[in-house]
Amino acid sequence: MYGWTGTILRIDLTKGKVKREATDVKMAHDYLGARGLGGKIIVDELDPKTDALSPDNKLIFAPGPFTGTFAPSAGRYEVITKGPLNNVIACSNSGGAFGPELKYAGYDALIIEGKAAKPSYLWISDDKVEIRDAAAIWGHDTPDTTDLVRAETDEEAKVACIGPAGEHLSLIANIMNEMHRAAGRTGVGAVMGSKNLKAIAVYGTGSVQVADPDRFKAAVMNARKLIQAHPVGGAGLKAYGTDVLVNILNQTGALPTRNFQDGYFPTADKIGGESLAAKQLVRPKGCFSCIISCGRVSKVDNPDYKGFGEGPEYETAWSFGADCGIDDLDAITKANFLCNEYGMDTISMGSTIACAMELFEMGAITAKDTDGVQLTFGNTAAMVEMVRKAGKNEGFGAKLAQGSYRLAESYGHPELSMTCKKQEMPAYDPRGVQGIGLNYATGNRGGCHVRGYTIAIEVLQNGAVMDPRVTEGKAGLDILFQNLTAALDSSGACLFSTFGIGGAELAEMLSALTGVEYSLDEFLRIGERIWNQERLWNLKQGYTTADDTLPDRLLNDPIKTGPAKGEVSHLDQMLPEYYSLRGWDEKGVPGKAKLKELALN
Amino acid sequence: MAKVLMIHPDKCTGCRNCELACSFEHEGQFRPSAARVQAYTWEREGMSVPMMCQQCDDAACVTVCPTGAMHRSNTMANLVDWDAATCIRCKMCTIACPFGNARYDAASSSIFKCDTCQGAPECVTFCPSGALEFIDDEQHVRSRKKAYAAKFKDAFQEVS
Numbered sequence: 001m002y003g004w005t006g007t008i009l010r011i012d013l014t015k016g017k018v019k020r021e022a023t024d025v026k027m028a029h030d031y032l033g034a035r036g037l038g039g040k041i042i043v044d045e046l047d048p049k050t051d052a053l054s055p056d057n058k059l060i061f062a063p064g065p066f067t068g069t070f071a072p073s074a075g076r077y078e079v080i081t082k083g084p085l086n087n088v089i090a091c092s093n094s095g096g097a098f099g100p101e102l103k104y105a106g107y108d109a110l111i112i113e114g115k116a117a118k119p120s121y122l123w124i125s126d127d128k129v130e131i132r133d134a135a136a137i138w139g140h141d142t143p144d145t146t147d148l149v150r151a152e153t154d155e156e157a158k159v160a161c162i163g164p165a166g167e168h169l170s171l172i173a174n175i176m177n178e179m180h181r182a183a184g185r186t187g188v189g190a191v192m193g194s195k196n197l198k199a200i201a202v203y204g205t206g207s208v209q210v211a212d213p214d215r216f217k218a219a220v221m222n223a224r225k226l227i228q229a230h231p232v233g234g235a236g237l238k239a240y241g242t243d244v245l246v247n248i249l250n251q252t253g254a255l256p257t258r259n260f261q262d263g264y265f266p267t268a269d270k271i272g273g274e275s276l277a278a279k280q281l282v283r284p285k286g287c288f289s290c291i292i293s294c295g296r297v298s299k300v301d302n303p304d305y306k307g308f309g310e311g312p313e314y315e316t317a318w319s320f321g322a323d324c325g326i327d328d329l330d331a332i333t334k335a336n337f338l339c340n341e342y343g344m345d346t347i348s349m350g351s352t353i354a355c356a357m358e359l360f361e362m363g364a365i366t367a368k369d370t371d372g373v374q375l376t377f378g379n380t381a382a383m384v385e386m387v388r389k390a391g392k393n394e395g396f397g398a399k400l401a402q403g404s405y406r407l408a409e410s411y412g413h414p415e416l417s418m419t420c421k422k423q424e425m426p427a428y429d430p431r432g433v434q435g436i437g438l439n440y441a442t443g444n445r446g447g448c449h450v451r452g453y454t455i456a457i458e459v460l461q462n463g464a465v466m467d468p469r470v471t472e473g474k475a476g477l478d479i480l481f482q483n484l485t486a487a488l489d490s491s492g493a494c495l496f497s498t499f500g501i502g503g504a505e506l507a508e509m510l511s512a513l514t515g516v517e518y519s520l521d522e523f524l525r526i527g528e529r530i531w532n533q534e535r536l537w538n539l540k541q542g543y544t545t546a547d548d549t550l551p552d553r554l555l556n557d558p559i560k561t562g563p564a565k566g567e568v569s570h571l572d573q574m575l576p577e578y579y580s581l582r583g584w585d586e587k588g589v590p591g592k593a594k595l596k597e598l599a600l601n
Numbered sequence: 602m603a604k605v606l607m608i609h610p611d612k613c614t615g616c617r618n619c620e621l622a623c624s625f626e627h628e629g630q631f632r633p634s635a636a637r638v639q640a641y642t643w644e645r646e647g648m649s650v651p652m653m654c655q656q657c658d659d660a661a662c663v664t665v666c667p668t669g670a671m672h673r674s675n676t677m678a679n680l681v682d683w684d685a686a687t688c689i690r691c692k693m694c695t696i697a698c699p700f701g702n703a704r705y706d707a708a709s710s711s712i713f714k715c716d717t718c719q720g721a722p723e724c725v726t727f728c729p730s731g732a733l734e735f736i737d738d739e740q741h742v743r744s745r746k747k748a749y750a751a752k753f754k755d756a757f758q759e760v761s
Binding site: 068069070097100104143146178179180204205206207208209210213217224228282283284285286287288289290291292293295297308309310 | 611614615616617618621622624625628629630631632633634635642644645646647649727729730
């Protein structure tokens with residue numbers, strides 16, 4: 001096969017058995033790879049009612065067809081499983097070099113089943129696959145785990161692993177690769193922990209083959225040119241990272257502040273990408289095959305928060321910053337480093353601490369609950385301390401490690417959890433940007449910006465302009481972006497490549513690489529198929545239209561200050577149109593005609 | 602004027618597009634283990650360094666080669682070339698190179714070393730950050746030297 005390796009590796013940790021299977025050619029053509037192909041395997045093989053932390057859950061690591069080629073910024077892989085945070089079909093995307101290494105070792109996907117009897121790690125070196133004892137590695141943070149596993153395998157192996165958070169089954173645990181890259185959201189790290197699987201080390205000497213090398217190279221050169229000429233893809237992200245968005249969103253009035261009590265943070269500039277570049281940036285870093293280099297190698301000299309690592313992204317600067325009422329970038333970056341080391345999701349962690357701060361300020365919890373810490377908005381030292389406690393699963397941290405929904409509910413205030421489908425929303429206030437609210441509400445993994453990043457049009461004016469405050473046209477925009485992103489994720493490309501290229505360029509590269517002709521329409525249809533496949537699975541799991549909503553605060557309480565003062569989300573004006581345009585009934589269930597059109601059962 | 606491949610590790614982002622371009626040009630496939638350039642990354646330090654043949658004037662690989670297969674090119678300046686037909690695969694060149702920049706590939710029974718793509722290195726074309734440059738040998742350190750001189754200049758300006 002071209003683009004695909006043609007082999008899937010199935011590993012049963014309970015029985016200690018390894019099996020090689022041929023990649024289903026039609027399935028690969030129809031679902032591409034990564035999120036699409038992995039999702040199809042979950043749909044075919046996993047009962048939606050399965051307990052996410054039981055041995056019956058399956059954990060899939062899958063690169064896409066682009067992964068391992070020089071398609072620009074397209075070296076990604078996806079973790080697909082049932083997410084324990086909110087029981088959705090989870091698909092967590094990560095960069096670095098782990099995905100390409102899986103391809104070079106010869107695999108389109110790893111399917112991990114069962115549960116090891118004791119702490120273990122996997123060592124995959126081309127055809128050789130071993131399940132090894134991880135007794136001496138269990139308990140270590142992600143950088144140490146990476147080093148220890150490499151010392152026992154190969155110094156150039158690529159390592160994906162969990163930190164202490166995943167071991168403790170934190171529902172906001174990530175899987176980290178190459179120390180700083182995260183497959184985050186929905187608690188996928190806890191699934192790995194529940195299987196007693198500490199790490200996966202991969203080393204590959206094989207190749208990815210190309211159907212039409214001349215055509216592929218021409219398509220890649222064209223895509224590179226477009227990205228490099230784009231002000232965001234070619235310059236902004238490298239200079240300032242994603243954190244460049246802080247000031248932009250604040251000026252839009254949609255930077256959620258103090259647990260979404262407001263949408264404007266007066267001192268936002270102190271935590272933005274410009275400040276990061278001036279104070280902490282050591283150098284930009286790129287994932288495998290990346291020409292954008294949004295990664296931040298950063299350093300904090302401040303003795304209180306001293307550290308070295310990567311970050312923060314925009315979402316992280318917001319979650320530990322504006323959302324906690326904090327404008328100390330040193331503390332924020334330290335919290336980011338700690339999350340990487342413990343293996344925790346920075347959006348969920350920051351938002352959960354913000355929720356705890358609001359509970360504290362209203363008196364629903366006191367210092368007795370928080371191990372004596374005055375957990376008020378703006379308390380930087382307390383924020384960093386709470387990240388440590390959550391990472392170690394100690395004291396009040398054990399509650400934080402389960403995410404904001406369970407925290408707020410346990411104190412009788414579930415309405416203070418800023419979540420959709422129990423997953424913490426990211427850093428765009430749906431009251432100030434209407435379309436992104438619809439995307440959160442309909443997101444197949446709960447509150448998430450990277451399913452349908454309408455911000456690109458509503459705020460960043462990337463290729464088109466739409467007023468963020470209006471609801472007209474937003475249902476169609478959301479659907480287009482959700483479909484495009486589902487296909488893009490499944491190809492192995494990075495979402496940021498869309499700051500320069502679109503579906504047409506991706507489809508052309510994919511056709512040249514695989515030898516299968518994909519038109520733009522077909523590429524988008526694949527995305528729509530994947531979106532509907534995920535939707536159906538979530539419905540079978542128990543989700544209903546009642547879950548396609550936002551926290552009451554966003555629907556009823558206007559933003560208090562800033563450019564979007566007085567705004568609320570008008571989700572009710574968009575959702576029925578969204579269902580209708582999707583070809584779903586009024587309960588949000590895909591209709592028969594749509595399923596037939598997409599060749600879904 | 603002849604050209605040389607210049608490496609700027611300070612600009613390297615660790616993306617390994619150089620390895621991909623190299624293996625695609627030479628092998629028609631994406632196989633970094635067959636690339637003539639490798640970019641190594643130290644994740645704890647956040648540093649990456651590309652490594653490839655420096656086309657040494659006094660090349661150890663040429664000196665030890667018993668058949669002349671590894672030789673200075675007659676047609677291109679600044680190129681140490683490898684001739685598959687006369688090579689006996691003794692691998693002495695891979696032992697002699699102090700940088701590890703000549704390597705034996707068992708799968709293809711070849712010595713892998715940079716041939717600058719015969720004067721148009723693909724790694725340079727695909728490097729997105731300017732970490733690899735193919736530059737006139739008369740000027741190859743000029744920008745680096747001048748950048749450092751600028752630091753002196755700034756320091757002197759401050760104290761004068």
